[in-house]
Amino acid sequence: MNTDASTTPRALATEAVHAGREDLAALGVHSVPLDLSTTYPSYDSRAEAARIDAFAATGARPEGPPVYARLDNPTTARFEDGLARLEGAESAVAFASGMAALSAVLLARASAGLRHVVAVRPLYGCSDHLLNAGLLGTEVTFVEPDGIADAIRPDTGLVMVETPANPTLAEVDIRAVARSCGQVPLLVDNTFATPVLQRPLEQGAAIVLHSATKYLGGHGDVLGGVVACDEEFARTLRQVRFATGGVLHPLAGYLLLRGLSTLPVRMRAQSATAAELARRLAADPRIARVHYPKLGGAMVAFEVYGDPHAVIAGVRLITPAVSLGSVDSLIQHPASISHRIVAEGDRRSSGVGDRLLRMSAGLEDVEDLWRDLCEALSAAGAARPVSLPAPLPLPAHVRDAAARPQRTAAR
Numbered sequence: 001m002n003t004d005a006s007t008t009p010r011a012l013a014t015e016a017v018h019a020g021r022e023d024l025a026a027l028g029v030h031s032v033p034l035d036l037s038t039t040y041p042s043y044d045s046r047a048e049a050a051r052i053d054a055f056a057a058t059g060a061r062p063e064g065p066p067v068y069a070r071l072d073n074p075t076t077a078r079f080e081d082g083l084a085r086l087e088g089a090e091s092a093v094a095f096a097s098g099m100a101a102l103s104a105v106l107l108a109r110a111s112a113g114l115r116h117v118v119a120v121r122p123l124y125g126c127s128d129h130l131l132n133a134g135l136l137g138t139e140v141t142f143v144e145p146d147g148i149a150d151a152i153r154p155d156t157g158l159v160m161v162e163t164p165a166n167p168t169l170a171e172v173d174i175r176a177v178a179r180s181c182g183q184v185p186l187l188v189d190n191t192f193a194t195p196v197l198q199r200p201l202e203q204g205a206a207i208v209l210h211s212a213t214k215y216l217g218g219h220g221d222v223l224g225g226v227v228a229c230d231e232e233f234a235r236t237l238r239q240v241r242f243a244t245g246g247v248l249h250p251l252a253g254y255l256l257l258r259g260l261s262t263l264p265v266r267m268r269a270q271s272a273t274a275a276e277l278a279r280r281l282a283a284d285p286r287i288a289r290v291h292y293p294k295l296g297g298a299m300v301a302f303e304v305y306g307d308p309h310a311v312i313a314g315v316r317l318i319t320p321a322v323s324l325g326s327v328d329s330l331i332q333h334p335a336s337i338s339h340r341i342v343a344e345g346d347r348r349s350s351g352v353g354d355r356l357l358r359m360s361a362g363l364e365d366v367e368d369l370w371r372d373l374c375e376a377l378s379a380a381g382a383a384r385p386v387s388l389p390a391p392l393p394l395p396a397h398v399r400d401a402a403a404r405p406q407r408t409a410a411r
């Protein structure tokens with residue numbers, strides 16, 4: 001048996017604490033060096049010119065110290081290497097936020113003359129808005145998953161899905177969608193699942209996007225984004241990042257690498273809590289519908305019969321705040337915050353109704369969370385009423401997902 005550590009594949013939990021840190025022992029340090037330099041001294045201008053030429057021509061990471069922090073940063077590079085390993089990607093490129101990361105992908109494809117995007121709703125509200133408003137000169141066609149192949153045009157540069165989706169947790173079959181894409185690269189926003197639950201590249205996706213602010217960071221104290229892909233596309237992304245400046249701060253790179261080390265254990269614990277909350281919510285007369293993915297995960301969404309704003313006003317332990325993925329639990333009303341920027345009609349038709357709440361389960365004890373949620377739900381009034389307005393029509397894939405037996409609903 002080959003037991004050579006350099007060739008034997010390592011488990012995700014092992015990679016999470018070692019990837020991006022392999023050289024530390026040789027450097028004689030245990031924690032990761034944090035390089036805050038904005039510029040890098042060199043007495044050899046000719047060599048600097050050659051390094052800039054090489055970057056401009058290839059987009060490959062500069063060898064040796066970077067010329068300037070907008071090209072590359074050694075601390076951020078460690079996070080990129082770690083995340084690439086966890087996603088099973090050749091490369092990863094980090095950005096100042098998830099939206100900066102998505103912007104760079106769109107610009108990279110548009111720079112090749114491929115301005116058309118095919119996307120499946122729901123997406124995170126600002127992703128939807130960036131595409132729908134055409135802010136970067138792109139044009140979007142929103143379709144259901146089975147409409148992807150027909151929507152692809154000669155100028156289509158990208159197919160985009162988010163699964164489980166923000167905020168409804170609707171899931172798409174990545175393999176099936178990847179088949180419909182043909183030669184067009186499929187981007188999967190994997191923010192909610194993380195590579196702990198799902199590795200889209202293994203299922204045919206070409207590009208994985210993360211808001212690293214969420215589970216990768218895990219503590220609500222760092223904003224970042226990252227794209228995992230092949231080295232060829234990473235090179236274009238680095239050139240876009242250099243030219244547009246959406247770089248990740250090195251301290252953020254440091255915190256994100258640190259976040260990766262506990263990602264598997266956090267995801268497991270937080271997912272178990274979310275699954276238990278989903279199970280209890282499904283049996284609660286104050287709840288009209290629970291959304292929890294077949295894949296699992298630490299997010300749960302639910303529709304209340306009562307006033308959703310009163311639930312937000314009523315929580316005391318759970319933090320009433322947008323964002324997700326932190327060690328402490330958060331709850332928000334998507335129609336008011338995360339998806340506010342999406343036009344009301346588009347929001348509703350993609351399943352983001354006014355009674356929907358989205359909760360990110362943290363590491364607190366599940367009984368404490370349940371007590372807090374129950375008190376807030378009681379304050380919101382209204383249990384299952386005798387007559388309700390007809391439910392909003394949902395797109396077929398969202399409807400199908402909701403109709404599937406909930407893996408958490410059984411006692």
Ligand code: MET
Pocket residue numbers: 124166211322323324337338339
């Ligand atoms: C500013 S709105 C949202 C931030 C984050 N992407 C979320 O879905 O919560």
